[in-house]
Amino acid sequence: MRVALFVTCVNDALYPGTGRAVVRLLERLGVEVDFPEAQTCCGQPQFNTGYRAETLPLARRTAAAFAGYDYVVTPSGSCAAMIHDNYPKLGLPEAESLPGRVYELTEFLVDVLGVTDVGAYYPHTVTYHPSCHGLRMLGLGDRPLRLLRAVKGLDLVELPGAEECCGFGGTFAVKNPAVSAAMAADKVRNALATGAEVLCGADNSCLMHLGGTLRRQDAPLRTVHLAEILASTEHSTEKEPLV
Amino acid sequence: MSGTYLGMPAFPKAAAVSTQNAQLRANLTHATHTIRDKRAKAVAELADWAELRQAGKEIKDRTLRRLDHYLLQAEAAVTAAGGTVHWAQAAAEANRIVADLVKAKGEREVVKVKSMATQEIGLNEALAAEGITAYETDLAELIVQLGDDLPSHILVPAIHRNRGEIRDIFREAMSRWGRPAPEGLTDSPAELAEAARLHLREKFLRAKVAVSGANFLVAETGSLVVVESEGNGRMCLTLPETLISVVGIEKVVPTWRDLEVFLQLLPRSSTAERMNPYTSIWTGTTRGDGPSDFHLVLLDNGRTDTLADEVGRQALRCIRCSACLNVCPVYERAGGHAYGSPYPGPIGAILTPQLRGLTSEVDASLPYASTLCGACYEVCPVAIDIPEVLVHLREQVAEHGTGHRAERAAIKAATWLLDHPAAYRTALRAAARTRRLQPRRLPLPGPAKAWSDTRDLPTMPEQSFRDWWKTRGQENTP
Ligand code: SF4
Numbered sequence: 057m058r059v060a061l062f063v064t065c066v067n068d069a070l071y072p073g074t075g076r077a078v079v080r081l082l083e084r085l086g087v088e089v090d091f092p093e094a095q096t097c098c099g100q101p102q103f104n105t106g107y108r109a110e111t112l113p114l115a116r117r118t119a120a121a122f123a124g125y126d127y128v129v130t131p132s133g134s135c136a137a138m139i140h141d142n143y144p145k146l147g148l149p150e151a152e153s154l155p156g157r158v159y160e161l162t163e164f165l166v167d168v169l170g171v172t173d174v175g176a177y178y179p180h181t182v183t184y185h186p187s188c189h190g191l192r193m194l195g196l197g198d199r200p201l202r203l204l205r206a207v208k209g210l211d212l213v214e215l216p217g218a219e220e221c222c223g224f225g226g227t228f229a230v231k232n233p234a235v236s237a238a239m240a241a242d243k244v245r246n247a248l249a250t251g252a253e254v255l256c257g258a259d260n261s262c263l264m265h266l267g268g269t270l271r272r273q274d275a276p277l278r279t280v281h282l283a284e285i286l287a288s289t290e291h292s293t294e295k296e297p298l299v
Numbered sequence: 300m301s302g303t304y305l306g307m308p309a310f311p312k313a314a315a316v317s318t319q320n321a322q323l324r325a326n327l328t329h330a331t332h333t334i335r336d337k338r339a340k341a342v343a344e345l346a347d348w349a350e351l352r353q354a355g356k357e358i359k360d361r362t363l364r365r366l367d368h369y370l371l372q373a374e375a376a377v378t379a380a381g382g383t384v385h386w387a388q389a390a391a392e393a394n395r396i397v398a399d400l401v402k403a404k405g406e407r408e409v410v411k412v413k414s415m416a417t418q419e420i421g422l423n424e425a426l427a428a429e430g431i432t433a434y435e436t437d438l439a440e441l442i443v444q445l446g447d448d449l450p451s452h453i454l455v456p457a458i459h460r461n462r463g464e465i466r467d468i469f470r471e472a473m474s475r476w477g478r479p480a481p482e483g484l485t486d487s488p489a490e491l492a493e494a495a496r497l498h499l500r501e502k503f504l505r506a507k508v509a510v511s512g513a514n515f516l517v518a519e520t521g522s523l524v525v526v527e528s529e530g531n532g533r534m535c536l537t538l539p540e541t542l543i544s545v546v547g548i549e550k551v552v553p554t555w556r557d558l559e560v561f562l563q564l565l566p567r568s569s570t571a572e573r574m575n576p577y578t579s580i581w582t583g584t585t586r587g588d589g590p591s592d593f594h595l596v597l598l599d600n601g602r603t604d605t606l607a608d609e610v611g612r613q614a615l616r617c618i619r620c621s622a623c624l625n626v627c628p629v630y631e632r633a634g635g636h637a638y639g640s641p642y643p644g645p646i647g648a649i650l651t652p653q654l655r656g657l658t659s660e661v662d663a664s665l666p667y668a669s670t671l672c673g674a675c676y677e678v679c680p681v682a683i684d685i686p687e688v689l690v691h692l693r694e695q696v697a698e699h700g701t702g703h704r705a706e707r708a709a710i711k712a713a714t715w716l717l718d719h720p721a722a723y724r725t726a727l728r729a730a731a732r733t734r735r736l737q738p739r740r741l742p743l744p745g746p747a748k749a750w751s752d753t754r755d756l757p758t759m760p761e762q763s764f765r766d767w768w769k770t771r772g773q774e775n776t777p
Contacts, residue, residue: 072764106693188672225670230746234315268754
């Protein structure tokens with residue numbers, strides 16, 4: 057089984073800790089993972105903003121980078137959904153086989169590896185925000201919650217209005233800043249009301265938006281990607297600490 | 300569409316104002332959450348909802364593929380049943396037809412059944428310009444009309460108003476339109492409904508002409524269908540001597556068997572009822588029963604152009620249930636008026652720009668009035684993939700719209716960088732080196748400011764993932 061990590065451009069540039077966590081987690085579970093360096097961005101920002109022609113070179117690049125891998129694992133429901141739902145609309149023969157091989161991290165863990173208890177340890181109160189593309193486009197269901205429930209020491213508290221969008225929406229966040237901020241404010245208020253220490257999600261772009269809102273408010277709540285929680289163990293080292 | 304919407308600012312500007320209105324936000328949050336929860340329960344009762352939804356989608360698609368055939372069939376059937384069919388290519392033409400019909404009867408007033416098509420063409424304003432008063436009889440439309448306001452929701456046009464505001468509108472305005480509000484009117488729902496009943500009754504009894512839309516037009520028999528909750532529509536459809544129905548050409552369904560599917564999909568999706576309280580169906584005219592003169596105005600007004608668009612045409616499946624509005628987080632916060640059209644919310648964002656074109660500022664901004672969260676698609680009873688159409692329309696705006704030059708240049712530059720990994724790696728390293736100099740807020744106007752007005756910018760890490768991977772590879776090599 058040849059497994060590649062599709063780290064995504066956002067994680068590559070801004071949240072490398074999430075990518076490192078995926079590698080650590082998968083290796084702990086006995087999966088050897090590759091990082092094909094030809095990968096950059098799936099083209100979702102271009103596609104969703106209406107620039108189809110600009111999407112094409114990136115879709116071609118992504119398809120070529122992951123040719124020959126049985127599984128392409130990504131810690132982003134949104135980028136996985138882009139490949140699943142939108143690549144087929146681009147009409148690229150070279151990208152035809154990719155959607156079927158792309159797995160969002162929790163899908164890969166639960167469906168392919170068949171694990172929900174990944175042997176993680178995380179002694180914190182956590183609430184989970186399911187990002188829209190994972191929830192509605194990929195239909196991840198309760199996979200992330202099942203993984204979180206199996207984490208030792210973790211106290212999972214339910215997020216009110218969890219299924220409502222956080223207001224990020226890619227370029228929406230800057231094209232419609234007032235509505236975007238109003239949605240973030242409501243999401244953050246709901247998250248703070250849970251009393252959790254950590255707001256967990258499986259898409260760092262949404263967490264960037266929510267985390268930025270929380271930091272601006274100096275709120276006592278941090279955002280952490282699910283992969284980083286699942287990678288944490290009792291033996292987490294100084295270099296790869298408990299997040 | 301309605302002249303009163305012209306000159307609306309672009310969606311982001313309108314929404315920047317409306318999101319600050321705490322009363323509006325509270326009214327909308329309360330109303331939309333109540334109805335969305337009820338809808339979810341009503342839909343969950345049916346084990347075959349997914350199949351019904353699929354059937355609804357397929358019936359509409361099949362009909363739209365042969366729309367010309369079914370429209371001619373409907374015209375023949377309506378004519379055979381004693382009705383008169385008029386064809387209107389654009390709003391002004393439809394308004395002209397209705398005004399002429401009313402004047403030919405020597406009338407100066409009409410009662411109206413709640414209708415989206417007549418909102419779309421601005422019929423009330425057009426009639427007023429000809430000296431004809433149109434009285435809205437749907438309770439929510441009445442509130443909007445008395446308040447000299449604009450509708451903000453498809454099903455509940457006054458959803459932005461609470462009971463206290465409605466009482467004030469009734470007290471202040473009813474006397475100008477007819478029977479005044481009762482003395483000492485309170486904001487109790489029963490009292491408000493009674494005040495509306497008394498106010499409207501004299502209009503029902505007096506009116507000689509009614510104007511309606513229709514939810515469906517059954518081609519095989521030429522039958523029109525209006526579903527409603529209050530019964531006020533039924534009064535208009537049965538009491539006056541003349542009935543004029545303005546109906547979009549996409550409202551046609553081939554047979555009664557097809558209609559059955561929609562009579563299950565619509566009430567559960569819109570009012571969360573198993574069946575709506577009043578379903579009125581009429582076919583031409585019937586001697587001694589109801590209006591003796593019936594006119595059907597078939598309205599195009601941009602629909603044929605929409606039908607020509609392979610991706611966009613799915614918007615014509617819409618049965619105006621409002622479910623997409625009620626789940627939309629953007630609609631909930633921005634309110635209906637920000638959409639600058641009687642069709643607000645997700646369906647408005649894809650329908651209005653197709654019917655009116657992308658030339659005005661507000662219409663070109665509508666395809667961006669969504670996070671593409673997909674909640675609308677999930678609830679839509681005819682499975683309109685609204686996010687797909689939004690992206691499709693964004694492509695048209697980006698291609699032809701003005702003001703997208705800078706964006707296109709930025710996107711092109713980013714794409715070039717992302718398509719050249721060596722340059723990309725260099726850019727990431729440069730960003731990492733200057734990380735300590737990067738602020739959390741940006742004062743300069745533009746996208747970065749739009750972000751950092753309410754959100755801190757993320758801190759650049761010391762090392763990108765790809766650089767970490769490289770060093771790790773070296774460490775691991777023996
Ligand atoms: S788009 Fe779908 S959900 Fe929205 S009003 Fe139309 S039928 Fe209802």
